[in-house]
Amino acid sequence: MKAIWQKLLTFVFVMVFTAVATAQTNDPLPSWNEGASKQAIVQFVEDVSTRDGSGFIPSSERIAVFDNDGTLWAEQPLYFQLMFAIDRVKTLAPMHPEWQEQQPFKAVLEDDLETVFSGGEETLLELIVTTHAGNTTEEFDQIVRDWLATAKHPQTKRLYTEMVYQPMLELLEYLRANDFKTYIASAGGIEFMRVFSEEVYNVPPEQVIGSSIKTQLELHDDKPVLVRLPEIDFIDDKADKPVGINQYIGRRPIAAFGNSDGDLQMLQWTTAGNGARLAGIVHHTDGDREWAYDRSSSIGRLDKALDEAQSEGWTIIDMKKDWKHIFPFSNK
Amino acid sequence: MKAIWQKLLTFVFVMVFTAVATAQTNDPLPSWNEGASKQAIVQFVEDVSTRDGSGFIPSSERIAVFDNDGTLWAEQPLYFQLMFAIDRVKTLAPMHPEWQEQQPFKAVLEDDLETVFSGGEETLLELIVTTHAGNTTEEFDQIVRDWLATAKHPQTKRLYTEMVYQPMLELLEYLRANDFKTYIASAGGIEFMRVFSEEVYNVPPEQVIGSSIKTQLELHDDKPVLVRLPEIDFIDDKADKPVGINQYIGRRPIAAFGNSDGDLQMLQWTTAGNGARLAGIVHHTDGDREWAYDRSSSIGRLDKALDEAQSEGWTIIDMKKDWKHIFPFSNK
Numbered sequence: 001m002k003a004i005w006q007k008l009l010t011f012v013f014v015m016v017f018t019a020v021a022t023a024q025t026n027d028p029l030p031s032w033n034e035g036a037s038k039q040a041i042v043q044f045v046e047d048v049s050t051r052d053g054s055g056f057i058p059s060s061e062r063i064a065v066f067d068n069d070g071t072l073w074a075e076q077p078l079y080f081q082l083m084f085a086i087d088r089v090k091t092l093a094p095m096h097p098e099w100q101e102q103q104p105f106k107a108v109l110e111d112d113l114e115t116v117f118s119g120g121e122e123t124l125l126e127l128i129v130t131t132h133a134g135n136t137t138e139e140f141d142q143i144v145r146d147w148l149a150t151a152k153h154p155q156t157k158r159l160y161t162e163m164v165y166q167p168m169l170e171l172l173e174y175l176r177a178n179d180f181k182t183y184i185a186s187a188g189g190i191e192f193m194r195v196f197s198e199e200v201y202n203v204p205p206e207q208v209i210g211s212s213i214k215t216q217l218e219l220h221d222d223k224p225v226l227v228r229l230p231e232i233d234f235i236d237d238k239a240d241k242p243v244g245i246n247q248y249i250g251r252r253p254i255a256a257f258g259n260s261d262g263d264l265q266m267l268q269w270t271t272a273g274n275g276a277r278l279a280g281i282v283h284h285t286d287g288d289r290e291w292a293y294d295r296s297s298s299i300g301r302l303d304k305a306l307d308e309a310q311s312e313g314w315t316i317i318d319m320k321k322d323w324k325h326i327f328p329f330s331n332k
Numbered sequence: 333m334k335a336i337w338q339k340l341l342t343f344v345f346v347m348v349f350t351a352v353a354t355a356q357t358n359d360p361l362p363s364w365n366e367g368a369s370k371q372a373i374v375q376f377v378e379d380v381s382t383r384d385g386s387g388f389i390p391s392s393e394r395i396a397v398f399d400n401d402g403t404l405w406a407e408q409p410l411y412f413q414l415m416f417a418i419d420r421v422k423t424l425a426p427m428h429p430e431w432q433e434q435q436p437f438k439a440v441l442e443d444d445l446e447t448v449f450s451g452g453e454e455t456l457l458e459l460i461v462t463t464h465a466g467n468t469t470e471e472f473d474q475i476v477r478d479w480l481a482t483a484k485h486p487q488t489k490r491l492y493t494e495m496v497y498q499p500m501l502e503l504l505e506y507l508r509a510n511d512f513k514t515y516i517a518s519a520g521g522i523e524f525m526r527v528f529s530e531e532v533y534n535v536p537p538e539q540v541i542g543s544s545i546k547t548q549l550e551l552h553d554d555k556p557v558l559v560r561l562p563e564i565d566f567i568d569d570k571a572d573k574p575v576g577i578n579q580y581i582g583r584r585p586i587a588a589f590g591n592s593d594g595d596l597q598m599l600q601w602t603t604a605g606n607g608a609r610l611a612g613i614v615h616h617t618d619g620d621r622e623w624a625y626d627r628s629s630s631i632g633r634l635d636k637a638l639d640e641a642q643s644e645g646w647t648i649i650d651m652k653k654d655w656k657h658i659f660p661f662s663n664k
Binding site for chain 2: 225
C-alpha cells in the first residue's frame with residue numbers, strides 16, 4: 001500500500017509544479033513588450049474578471065468591440081476593401097463598355113487613383129455600391145472569398161488576410177479566454193468582413209457589425225435568396241458607431257479599440273458607461289515595420305481621437321514601442 | 333489489492349448504472365406529449381449533432397430562430413407590446429392635452445379599441461412610434477422593465493412574462509444543450525424584447541432581432557447617450573424577416589419556428605438551405621387552455637403558412653394535442 005501512496009503523492013506534486021510553471025510562462029500577450037499599454041490591458045482584464053473584486057463585471061456584460069481597418073489589419077496604402085472594389089471594376093468592365101468614358105470607373109480602369117479620390121466620399125460610395133450589389137448574399141460571399149484567396153497587397157505581396165496584427169490576435173484571444181465576447185465594429189462592409197472574420201479573427205459572422213447595403217428577398221429558380229441592392233442601408237462610422245453597436249448588441253461595451261477619428265464616438269460612448277472601462281487606440285508609429293501616420297493622413301486620420309486619448313488617459317498603443325512583432329509572418 | 337479492485341469495480345458499475353438511468357428519465361421536453369412533433373424535433377437535433385452522421389452540421393452553423401408573439405409567448409387578445417403602448421398613452425396623456433381630441437390617442441384614452449384598430453397598420457405604427465420614442469435607450473429599458481413588473485394580462489391577471497409557453501422554453505434549452513445558438517426574430521420591437529429576453533428565455537440581447545426605430549447619439553450632461561427618434565428604421569416581418577436575420581446573423585438558420593403568415597418567408601428561406609432543416613409552426617388549437625385561432629384571426633393570422641406547412645411537411649405543433657402544459661404556472 002505504501003508504494004501506491006508514494007506514487008500518488010509524487011504524481012500530485014508533479015501536476016502542481018507543472019501547473020505553476022505553465023502559469024508563469026504562459027504570457028497571454030507574447031508579442032507585446034512590457035510597458036504601460038500591456039499593463040493597462042492585463043490590469044483591466046484581471047479587474048473585471050476577479051469575482052469579489054471591486055471592478056468585477058459579470059461575463060454576460062463583457063463585450064469588447066474592435067474597429068477593423070487599421071486596428072485589426074492594415075489599411076495602407078488604401079483600405080483593402082477599396083482594393084477589392086477596384087479589382088471588381090476591372091473584372092466587370094467587359095460587361096460595362098460605358099465605364100470606358102464614365103467616372104469614376106474610367107479613372108479606376110486607367111489606374112488613375114488620384115482622380116478617383118478627388119471625388120471625395122460620394123465617389124467612393126458609388127464605387128462601393130456598384131461593385132458590391134447585384135448578386136445574392138451567397139454569390140457575394142464566394143466573390144469575396146475568391147478575391148481574398150488570390151489578391152496580394154501591392155507592397156508586401158502578401159494575402160490581405162495575412163496583414164493582420166499578431167498582437168491584436170493575441171488580445172482578442174486573451175479577452176475571449178476571460179469570457180469576453182469579441183465583436184468587430186467597423187465602417188467596412190459587414191458582408192465583406194464576415195467572409196474572413198471567423199477564420200482570421202475567430203470572430204463569427206454574427207459578431208461582426210459594419211456598413212451595409214440593402215438586401216431584398218427574391219425567388220431564383222423557385223428558391224428564396226437575398227439579393228444585394230445598390231442602395232446604402234447604414235454607414236457604421238463616427239457618431240453612428242454607437243448606434244450600430246446598440247442595434248446589433250443591445251448593450252454598451254466595456255472595452256473598445258480603434259485607431260482613427262472614426263472611432264472617437266465609439267470610444268467616448270464605451271467609456272461613459274458605469275464601472276471599469278478600457279479604451280485603446282492603435283497608433284501607427286512604425287514606418288519601418290508598418291506605416292507611420294496620424295493627424296494628416298487621408299486614410300485612418302487620427303487627430304481629435306488622439307487629443308482625447310491623451311486628455312482622457314486612454315491606452316495609446318504605440319506600434320513601434322509596444323509591439324514585438326507586427327504581422328504573423330514577420331519576426332520583427 | 334483484491335479488495336481495492338472489487339471496490340473500484342463496484343464503483344464503476346454504480347456510475348454506469350446511474351448514467352444510464354439518468355439518460356432514460358431525463359426527457360429534455362417533459363411538457364411535450366409523445367407524438368409526431370416531438371419526434372420530428374428530437375430526430376432533427378440528433379441528426380445534426382451526431383458526428384459522423386449523414387445529417388451532421390457543425391455547431392457554429394446550428395442557428396435556430398424563433399418568432400416571439402404567439403410562438404414563445406401569447407398574443408391574445410392583443411399583442412402585448414400594444415398593451416404597453418396603450419398604457420403608455422395613458423401615462424403620457426397629462427403632458428399631451430391635444431390627445432383628448434386627436435386620433436388615435438382619443439380612442440385609446442376612451443378605451444375604444446375598435447376605433448384604434450379601424451385605422452389599420454398605419455395607425456398602430458403611429459401609436460408605437462409616439463410611445464416608444466423621445467427617451468434614451470437606458471430610459472426606455474427602465475420604462476419597459478417597470479411596466480413588465482406590474483402590468484397584468486386582462487384575462488389571466490398574470491404578468492405578461494409569465495404567459496410564455498413552457499414547452500417552448502424547454503425546446504430553447506434543449507437546442508442550446510445541443511450547441512445551438514437560439515435567436516428571436518420577431519416583428520416586435522427589438523428594444524422592448526431585449527428587456528426580458530435574457531431573464532425569461534435565456535436569450536441574451538445580442539441574440540434578439542426585431543423591428544426598430546432610429547436612434548441618434550447625443551450629449552446629455554456631457555455624456556454620450558442614444559436617443560430614440562420617432563422614425564421607423566426597420567419592420568422585421570414577412571419578406572423582411574430573412575433580411576433581418578441575414579443582417580444580424582450573417583448565416584442562414586437551420587431551424588425556424590413561427591406561428592403566423594408573418595413567419596412564412598423566414599420558414600421558406602430557412603428550409604431552402606442545404607442539409608438538414610427544421611421548420612415548426614405553433615398552431616393555436618386550444619381554446620380552453622389558451623386561445624384557438626388561425627385563418628381568420630386579425631392577430632397572428634395563420635393561413636398561407638398553414639397551407640405551406642401541410643404541403644411541405646413542416647412540423648405543425650398542435651398546442652392542444654402536443655403540449656401537456658401551456659404556461660409555466662398551469663398544471664394543465
